[in-house]
Amino acid sequence: MRRRETPCDHDGVDGTLESLVISRTLRVPAPAGGPGAGGAAARQLDAALMSVGFKLSRNLMEWLSGIDEVAVHDTAVRVLDTVRTMVGDHVRHNVYFRRFPRKVPDTVEFWAECMQKWLLDPVSPGDVRRAAAQGTLNLLDFPSYGRYLHTYEEMLAAHDDLIASAKDRVTVLHLGEALDREVEDLYLALAGSAAPLNAADLEALPILAEHCVHGRQPDAIPVRENRAVVNRARLDAGVPLLLDSVTDVLRLACALSDGDVTLAEPTRFRSPRRPVRRALLAGLDEVVRDSPAKLGDVGKYREPWKRLGERLHPHEHPAYAHAADVFAVARGDRTARTLMGRFESRLAEGDVTGAARLLSGAPGMLFRSADRLLRTASAADRDAVLDMIEAAAGGASGRVVLSLREHLLNRPDEPGRARVFANRAGRGAVVRDERPPLDGGARERLVALLDAETARRLPPAGRLLVDPDVLDVALPISGKAMAAGMGVLPRGSVTPVEGELLRFFVYWKQARYTTDFDLSALMLDGDYLNPTWLSYTSLTQAGGRHSGDITEAPDGASEFIDLRLGRIGKRVVIPQVNVYSGEGFEQVAESFFGFMLRDAEQRGRPFEPRTVRMKSDLRGAGGVALPLAFLRGEDGRWRAKWLHLFLRGHPEFNQVEGNRVTTTALVRAVVDRRYLTVRYLTGLWASEGATILPWDGGRVPDGPVTFVGFERPEGLHEESRVVTPENLRDLIPA
Template identity: 45%
Template sequence: MRTTIIKKTLRVPTSGGAPGDGAVVARQLDAALIRSGFKASRELLEHVSNLAAAEEFAAEVVRAVKELIGARGQHNPYFKEFPHNVPGTLAFWWECVRDAVEQGVEPTGNLLDLPKYGRVQHSYEEMLAAHDDLIPSLKDRVTVVRLGGTLEEEVQRLFEELATSPIPLAENDRTVLGELAMLAEDVELDVPVRENRAILNAVRLVAQRPLRDVDTVTDVLRLAAEASGGDVTLEEPTRFRSFRRPERRALLQALDQIAESKLGDVGQHREAWKRLGERLHPHEYPFDRAQDVFAVARREKVARSFAGQVEMAFAENDVERAVSILAKAPGLLLRQLDRLLRNGAEDLATHVAAAVPEVSSRVLVSVLEHLENRTTPDTARVFATRARKVWIADDDREPLEPEAVAQIVEVVENELVRRLPEYSELVVDDEVLDVVVPLTGVEEGFGVLPRGSKLSFDGDVLRFFVHWRQQAKRTDYDLSAVLLNERFEYKGQVSWTQLKDGGVVHSGDVTDASNGATEFIDVQRIKSTAKYVVPQVNVYSGEGFDDVAESMFGFMSRDLDQMGKPFEPSTVRARSSMRGKGKVALPVMFEREGDTWSGTWLHLYLRGSSWGNRVEENRDVVKLIAAAALRRKYFTVARLRDLFARKESTVDAPAIRVGLAQDETGTVTTVSELGKLLSD
């Protein structure tokens, strides 16, 4: 848990060990952190200096930050001198064939059958010897690691930060929240996200403590799924476990206390309710309304939901009746605005004004973002689920009337301005202006930003990498890149089938990851003619992103004269875990802008094929996604700053500063905390 806290917060819990002289270890700690692109705060160094068991404490800190940036593994490329002396693709393949013949192996036409192909032919130490030391640069990243409170205090602090998050958490954060809930004190908290409520209630259920904040049937279903080790988002089917009798009673009693008007929600997850009923045995308990829930699931009783009533109104072309029904469910009204506008609903701004006080800020922001992308036609619609799956369809919708959209946007913006906190001064760092205000949690990692966020950085060379380690069977991931011009037209690609193309170089195909494998691609700014570079990671064979022991994507930048080995921790700008159901990952895309680079986060997964995914087969889809991602208007920090400007400052209120990372004062609002500025 100490390591988790360091990785999540860059705060190091204090040690309760005996005092002593750890001054030498403190200097060693700072030197080790600097080599990885980190710096220990003065308070942290003083704390280590006064510890008797300083070595063990410092080693844990270094281990945590190395895990954070992906530096724990040995990143050994196939070509040990990469990016230098990488051969042409065909020349390399013929070399592998000649090697096979010399060893008495009959070539079969399958590269994987050649002894030299896909298997690193040198040791990690031999690779290191082929590279000069990295020359430090002022452009290298330096991230401060600070001293926190005691382990118990940091557990409680992180628990409350995650539990009270105004946006749904990413999968890894939900796991951490569940672990923390078993360690932290169960205090009264305002938990706005229902998935988080279910995670906390699952711990209470097992401990036979009273459940809290359960007011819909879906809350109970989420709770049962979480308590069974399933998917609390209900996007994936859960195999419910056998519940103990006190647990069954608690779940059924929670259902029995839910208003009858909420029974219409059962139909959204009918099959899950039927499976859960087999585990809870509701007929054995005197809870009539709980039994009604399962009767609705079995279609023995009818309960129409709000959504069903709305659909009937639309089917009968009665838009005004649809509006009157939706007015009773403000959140649903906001989510149906596009459809209502397309169907000619009148005086919608008035209905929206009445609804917005009851709608979460997250929904309001998503409505603004959606409407502002609907007044002009688009060539394609790119859909992305919360699970990051993506698909594309033609956009055959008529654009919305700009005047009608403007009226609703004004109403929604006014409500958001009202919710903004009082402030005496607002300072927004330039580097976060193009960061998207998060509506859901992002992938686990370092420097990871919400989808659509743009991050600019310098460097003559852009280098991105994938690292994976298989779990049970041989697994081959392929790092590739699609190269596009300024009109998003295809200019080329770099992958295992084409190791070099116009200033872009691949480090070589590695096809087995028993002990971990890494592939790199280098893009030299002055040599590459591509305007856009879109990396992708293809599952060619073996385990998917959710099945491997670990998988990550990251990127770094450096100047040509810095030298160094292929993976230098201090040059890493970001590192993101890859966890998704698809077979093709699109983590980020890059744009060349004069002397700088900018990266736009995508966090998307294409379904792909079960085997043999290659860049040649999906490059056209990637072009569409890249164009759509850059053309889309996002709700960014710059937009949030404009809303603050409409709210007069207050002399006695605190100053607010928004940045990518905390400063020495610890008062910066970071990207993950932006949602709290729009408290409901």
């Protein structure tokens, strides 16, 4: 095997960087080490990885086998720590009912047993006895309820070993380049992403940006919050800033105060050092000097600008007079009309064509306003509006083009249908769509225009090798609400569910206060009616089992729900996590959700990492999390539909019984909504002359291909382009 050059010494390399690369690319940066006989250590690593559902690729095994054994051992420790965290195996998952899913009692029988133990307990607290005398009993007062009554080791002893199956998940880790190169490539991919990043990737970007500030940079950074993170690293390193709007400076100020660069939450600005104040004011001054019309953007964030002005002291820097204008507008001492304000004035006057012409220089705004312009335009104005949209199409981002196309895919022909909204934090809502329909001819012309524009931007695919299972994965037009984790797909994606036993789980660890999360499952028929549920109030329903209620998690706690898919009489299963009391999803030290698939005869522990198909962080605003839904089709097969939604819920005591109506309406709206998927792009590629080759897991073609699938096949030509869920954002055209 030809060995790669690895110029940097990996001894003492920051493990955080290596972990970021492995978890986001499934590539292990080529470990540095002198020639040696690392074969035995490499085989040990491969065996350990198999126990958690991973394995080494052939190239990675060969590389490790040819270097020093000590270097292999050091690499093994870091790789194992990373992949175990990826699947949730870095913590101990205990269950309340030690033999779960066996020996789970009937709910009433279990509660009666808890009460009996309490009544026979000679040291029961007096206040509990007084409550019983008053006729009020609280489950949480029973000493045997809600707390582990056995150790983790005792629970393990009650379960047989997992029987290996060919259906178990095996995720292949591939050989990467040297660490510096892998970190640089990951930085370029995240910073230059055409779609907004999820919270975890946005948190990783500062680490990568600081490391790569003097190296290669993306050709463009289209997402504004990414630009703010990169600008902070550039400011710290003394590199010129990337600013083309006043809001870029505001976002940078938020980044410098460790605040919210998305501007969704208020930031408490710190008082920066004098050189930093000068840099911010100089950047602001240059933006306004070059384009005074950009003062119109200040009004949208008037309050943050006023608070920032108190920290920057613009009056102390008379040389930056244009920057001072920004704060004058924020205070109301100066007027600056916004572009959208002038747009609204034109529409109020009935000048639809003039309003569209006004936005022609801002293609993104024009595309976002296209529906409103077309539904209010007269027949005589529609063609003029469409002409302006067509002329501006080349200036709109690929994400905006796709967003409008997906919008038209769901535009109802008549008012009254349900319309679903989800904000950047995943908070969902359903409203009645009262908009008048679009003219059919205008809609068809706009659809054709958008398809042609998207096809024009797609890179040549040549031969396209496609895994059929990935065709129904939704395009990540926005990744903000998508949870971080392993096997996580964009909202609206549909994937097959293969296996007899479906088991989902939640883990949480409280930070400061006693916290109780509850895992539940709402089950409905094909018309989303006749609900039943599995929860701590209903431990056995529809052939399923709940692992038992845990009500505090100082050292971490887990709950599981076990379902035999063949025994479920319902058509829809909606797992949910409810915050019953204590800290929310964004306050706990750690929380995540996932699901496993296995065959019934495999047995094993409640949590088996190599059967985990998905594990996602639970970080969102609200009291109820809805990660995904499981749907049984007319063909009898089960599929997962990805939701990434949160309900506001109640401040405390959220239960599946109390939110089932809202949950049902929201999930049905998402399930019924149509999403742009990989199938849409492959269809456009085919129309442009690309050769589509279905990937069946066999021999890969000779020569370079564009591969789109769930996992990179071994043996692909080195010049092939590979798109998997880890870099699905690369499909969004610039």
